[in-house]
Amino acid sequence: MPSNKELSAALDIEGSVPIHSVQLDAMVVLKIVKHCRESIPATVTGQLMGLDVNGVLEVTHSFPMPKNNQDSEDDASNYQVQMMRCLREVNVDDNSVGWYQSTNMGNFMNQSLIEHQFEFQQALSKSVLIIHDVARSSMGNINLRALRLTPAFMKLYKEKKFTTEALTKAKLTFSNIFEELPITIRNTALLTALLYELETADESIEVSTSHLTTYKSTASAPANKSVLAPSFDVLDLSLDPYVAKNLENLMDTIDDHHQEQGNYAYWQRSVERENKKKAAYLLNRKTENARRTASGQAPLANEDVDAMFKIPAEPSRLDHLLISGQIDNYCKQINEFAGPTLGKLFAVGELQK
């Protein structure tokens, strides 16, 4: 039972303690993995529910959202409302604390994700986005990351002004868009009992019914391995598929980046041109005025120069930020993958001797 202090902290609606870590229930982990796994290669989303206690965001339940997002907004929110109502009847915490998304090879940094997370975070300050990478998780280790948008980024996004000066003023770079929170996983006591149960051989679950089903071969007993017998997927040495795909994605993103740079350069050039034209015009005016005063005519009125030479607005640097962030992500992924692979490689070398 939570102590009085914890209870009062939990009831602290204003949320004065910022979130510093995320605690997932074991069931939530399995649900997310199952849902994302079933729907590859499409990316899917779902909602998370739970409670925020003393700076730790506890996620106790989750449910998947149907993936036909082309329907009206109402359908999706209708589904959500109905689901939460039903869950409330069975005493599930119906307090929404975030959402999750599956991704393939880490390509999740795009505008729609940021927008969705922004709206979420605006509505609920204590919310988190969980990213589950399906491709990486098939290599023997679950990949889950808990992300939030940094306050600096939120402020800037609200104003929707992503000029270079605004970015430098806020000291915002691509590594500052998201902040990552550490995740812990929690098991209840009954769950622990279940896990012990699963670990011992499967005979407890399998019931022999040989007297009723004589035509079923009962020779399946030796093939029974316990559910949690060690699996060695992580020791698989295949290099090509993962790295090749990662590199492909990386190259695509660099092409996008290149295009962004091109746009920016084009804008800069056009600003230059406008400025030059403006300067030329002013110079022209001055000489004209000087000539006129010299010849005794009234100088021409100074027209509004700025209205004549419109300087094009700076394109939003948000895409640039996102693309750089994505590139960084891919490179980090390659690094993280390479570490264990080198280890495995040398182990095989030793084995051969």
Next chain:
Amino acid sequence: MMDNSSTLHLALPAVHTAASATAPPSLAQPRAFSTSVNPLVFFSILDHYLRRNAGQDRVIGTLLGVRSEDGSEVEIKGCYPVPHLETEDQVEVDMEYHRTMFELHKQVNPKEVIVGWYATGAALNSYSALIHDFYQKEVSSFPAVHLTMDTALTNERLGVKTYISAPVGITSKADNCMFIPIPCDVKYFKAERAGLELLANAKSTESGSTSLLSDMDNLEQSVIEVQKMLERVSEYVDSVLAGTVPANNTVGRYLMDTVSVVPKVDAAEFEKMFNSHLQDLLMVIYLANMTRTQLAVAKRLEKLM
């Protein structure tokens, strides 16, 4: 259960296959009926049990899943709880809720159908029969599966049993049925297996919590496991050689098979393969790091602007 000497005639649920549809009905053989369960279902059931209202002894819910073409293999993939009320003389199940939830779940997973129901607590009483009858109507042509999970931990086990029902007795009342246990298996995706292992790590800690492992840590753990296994095996082999433990032919054969799995590659060939693999990897790492460095430099420059 059947310790009297007289026999009991059971009408096993006849599962019609495409082949036996052509054969005369008397020869229609009911297939072995078995189920496989996704561990997520267990976790959900436990979670529901933990959240039950005060005073409720057992909780029930619906099982969703897919079944094979001939109906003899059922795979239970998901579940959702259904509120119900059990008093001394009657039992109520919220059918509206059950329908609504099923509709909602169908939107996400159109392939899953209702395959049965679950209950916590190992006892099977007449209420179980009534509820089972209701679910049988929902499942229509195939037998509904009933899964019980013994949360009271009798015999210090979290026993899980699956049943189908068969009518027994003279009158065909709804609550005259016998629950026949059927074999049940646990099935999961590979990725879920990694998740389960992670959770299993947590069970040895005091508070039951664990943090996510990075890839390196995961590898380290697996390597340690392999090391331990190798140690055990080499101990066994040593003791057999020393004569302390009688040699077992099957074990010896298994060991020989295992050791011979290491491919016999010519040393020079292996050297070449190893080096080229290593080179590929290093080159990719180098490129990735260069890209990162370039991005970092650009970041600094932007800040200076």
